[in-house]
Amino acid sequence: MWLILANLGQKWCEKMLTVNDLHPEAMDLAESAFLARKNGQFEKAKTLFHQALELEQQAASLLPPNEDSEPTRAILYRSAAALAYHGEQYETAERLITDALSGYPPPEIKQELNSLSEDVKFHRHLNHVQNQFEGKPLYLTGILRYADSTNDDTLGVVKLVELETNQKHSLLVPIALMKNVVRPYYEENVIITAFSDGKDVYLGGISLNTILASVSIRNVLQIPPVCSRL
Structure with missing residues (x-):
């Protein structure tokens, strides 16, 4: 029994180690994207947001939608959705918000996800323009x-x-x-x-x-x- 639990724990740790590799790299790319956008390099910023999004989605997908994965899973999906939003990939952002809410996000993160969802809907309307x-x-x-x-x-x-x-x-x-x-x-x-x-x-x-x-x-x-x- 202890061996089974140890093996399960080891697999969880391997996933988390991978998450902790992917997430910081995604955030470094995101900060570069914000800096590029502030400096007027808008196309470069969009490319960097997309690259960061790919890594953050990979990290989020490693965690199953159960209570043991929270709040890390919700944080990762919220982060990925925000990257999609800033990269103007609004359909992807909406899908990631739905994925985040399909788990067990803490109340404060759920509120942030709902707020982000409103921002995404607003910018989708602007897309029609x-x-x-x-x-x-x-x-x-x-x-x-x-x-x-x-x-x-x-x-x-x-x-x-x-x-x-x-x-x-x-x-x-x-x-x-x-x-x-x-x-x-x-x-x-x-x-x-x-x-x-x-x-x-x-x-x-x-x-x-x-x-x-x-x-x-x-x-x-x-x-x-x-x-x-x-």
Whole structure:
């Protein structure tokens, strides 16, 4: 009996050792991605987010959906979903959130997953805006300092002020999404993905312009106590 338990414990430790190899590497890539995005290297950032996501998904998939795997399993899936979100892979993010909730996530992580799910849904709506344009996106950084309605009942307008030049940009936003833009991002330093039809500029994506966002997905995972006893 003890031999069986020891073998099971050893297998668990091997999985955790693998997780603790994959997860830190994923987080290093994520921090590089946030830094690249802050420096205006948007395509490089997206590539790094995708690479980090691959590693974090591998780590999360190693743990079965049972109570013994928590909270590590939920943390890994939440982290992977956040990486997918930042890498603009919204369908993948939604799937990973569902995977996380299929286990036994602690209440605080469950709340974070639900909040992330709302962010993902919001950006999927913005994707519909992006799909209307064939040209390359415009990337703008600065402070969001103005929001109002327009003469068009379906559109609102926000203004971005560039920090270095004080240049102002007006961007149109579907009125149904205005509160999702204004509430979390007003007076914040943001990165905006925008698209132009030659006349007006439309907001197609928005995120905080800071590497501090990486803190929300970096978690230190500990080897379970059973490993130290083998």
